[in-house]
Amino acid sequence: MTGAVYTETVIHVAPEAFASDVPYQVAIVTLDSGSRTTGRVLGDRVAIDDDVEQVETRDGVPFFRKIS
Amino acid sequence: MRAKLINYMRPVAVVAAGKTPFGAFPDRDLRSLAVQAGDKCLKNGHVNPLQVEAFYLGNFAGPSFTGQNHLAPYISTALGIRDVPATRFEAACASSGSAFFHAFSAVSAGLYDCVLVAGVEKMTSQPTARVTEILAGAGDCSGEVKAGSTFPSLFAMIARRHMYQYGTTREDLAAVAVKNHANGALNPDAHMRKVITMEQALNARPVAEPLYLYDCSLISDGAAAVLLMPFDRARDFTDKPVRILGVAQASDFVALDQKPDITTFPAVRRAAQKAYEMAGVTPRDIQFAEVHDCFTIAEIVAIEDLGFVDKGCGGPYESSGATARTGEKPINASGGLKSKGHPVGATGVAQVCDIVAQIRREAGDMQLKRHSLGLAQNLGGSGASCVVSILGNV
Numbered sequence A: 001m002t003g004a005v006y007t008e009t010v011i012h013v014a015p016e017a018f019a020s021d022v023p024y025q026v027a028i029v030t031l032d033s034g035s036r037t038t039g040r041v042l043g044d045r046v047a048i049d050d051d052v053e054q055v056e057t058r059d060g061v062p063f064f065r066k067i068s
Numbered sequence B: 001m002r003a004k005l006i007n008y009m010r011p012v013a014v015v016a017a018g019k020t021p022f023g024a025f026p027d028r029d030l031r032s033l034a035v036q037a038g039d040k041c042l043k044n045g046h047v048n049p050l051q052v053e054a055f056y057l058g059n060f061a062g063p064s065f066t067g068q069n070h071l072a073p074y075i076s077t078a079l080g081i082r083d084v085p086a087t088r089f090e091a092a093c094a095s096s097g098s099a100f101f102h103a104f105s106a107v108s109a110g111l112y113d114c115v116l117v118a119g120v121e122k123m124t125s126q127p128t129a130r131v132t133e134i135l136a137g138a139g140d141c142s143g144e145v146k147a148g149s150t151f152p153s154l155f156a157m158i159a160r161r162h163m164y165q166y167g168t169t170r171e172d173l174a175a176v177a178v179k180n181h182a183n184g185a186l187n188p189d190a191h192m193r194k195v196i197t198m199e200q201a202l203n204a205r206p207v208a209e210p211l212y213l214y215d216c217s218l219i220s221d222g223a224a225a226v227l228l229m230p231f232d233r234a235r236d237f238t239d240k241p242v243r244i245l246g247v248a249q250a251s252d253f254v255a256l257d258q259k260p261d262i263t264t265f266p267a268v269r270r271a272a273q274k275a276y277e278m279a280g281v282t283p284r285d286i287q288f289a290e291v292h293d294c295f296t297i298a299e300i301v302a303i304e305d306l307g308f309v310d311k312g313c314g315g316p317y318e319s320s321g322a323t324a325r326t327g328e329k330p331i332n333a334s335g336g337l338k339s340k341g342h343p344v345g346a347t348g349v350a351q352v353c354d355i356v357a358q359i360r361r362e363a364g365d366m367q368l369k370r371h372s373l374g375l376a377q378n379l380g381g382s383g384a385s386c387v388v389s390i391l392g393n394v
Helices: A016-021 B002-008 B030-044 B062-066 B071-078 B095-108 B128-136 B151-166 B170-184 B198-202 B266-279 B296-305 B314-319 B344-359
Strands: A002-011 A024-031 A036-042 A051-058 A061-066 B012-019 B054-058 B086-089 B115-122 B206-209 B221-230 B242-251 B288-290 B373-380 B385-392
Touching (some): A016 B128, A024 B151, B012 B030, B030 B071, B054 B071, B062 B128, B071 B115, B095 B385, B170 B198, B266 B296
Parallel strands (some): A036 A061
Antiparallel strands (some): A002 A051, A051 A061
């Protein structure tokens, strides 16, 4: 699945469950279908309007990577 | 709409208010804070607890923070209130705003003539990581929270989008923090009575980019209470009854990714529109306001959604100084959640207490010049609940 970044943030203060991941990036992505979903970003940081593809799903959470 | 409401509603007044200071109080438990605020309120109103006909409690996460549930009768009985309905309202950070709205509705409809509304939260007994986790429970745990979202991160994504769509800057956000800290330094009950500079705000450590430490409100303990009566009866208990001219609550999606445009909160717009209609006033008439600045961006979005400025103009308006104590539209003269503190379940009622103090000219060093018509806006989650209240002595 592919889409474009609607908004994003890099998180530095996290709940215990994610403490070992900081800093990590979370984005809301507008999928090509038009619906939006919240997921994690792997690899390079993304900005609004960047094209991304879903590369995996962990525990129902989509993980996106920038399409370069 | 307005005519219909007036047909069946009794005018309602705030008779008395009572608050604890906000801060980190390691030796105080949740109940003792709520009782301190409630006692003070009843004494200020010259009302015996046995005269109270219903108890409305706002609390977000007492069971998670402290382990105690069934909080409303747990607190009401400790206040000496007996036998009457005692109910807890939960609407995330708008919990006590919601309790206030429902208490108003019941008094206005004629169910009760004397109602105590309180809000309380005891947050500092948990480490920050656990507090972050509990607060995240106000988001959608099946989606955004599972992805690692925190509350700062949800508002950070709102800020990022607001910057992208309207050109809002980090300096605009920092201007809100600098102003609210300057205001809070004048508030003897504020959690952080500390003036900060623009440089400090801009150079603080990141929490969730583009939000930094001073863009975020505080983790606080505290409680607040107000006593409501029909306006005609209120005159028997106080020579300064403050009229609740309009109050409304609205709701929206919990998950941020379900909202078509995250730079605006439809629940704020709807609640505000109803409250303005009830009160028969416009945004321009409002002389001062306490708005829900859980994050600096939230104040900017709030003043836009409340109609004080056009959409997208909130950032430059804050930077212009118009919202300062001495500006044309003072916002958060109490210091707001940013500096006064944000014991989440107490915040909605505490805002009403601050408005009442201004209207009665009892706000001490915080007193504003124009103070006869004020508005409180209490937001829950990332905009899924909102309560807007308009009070005045007109």
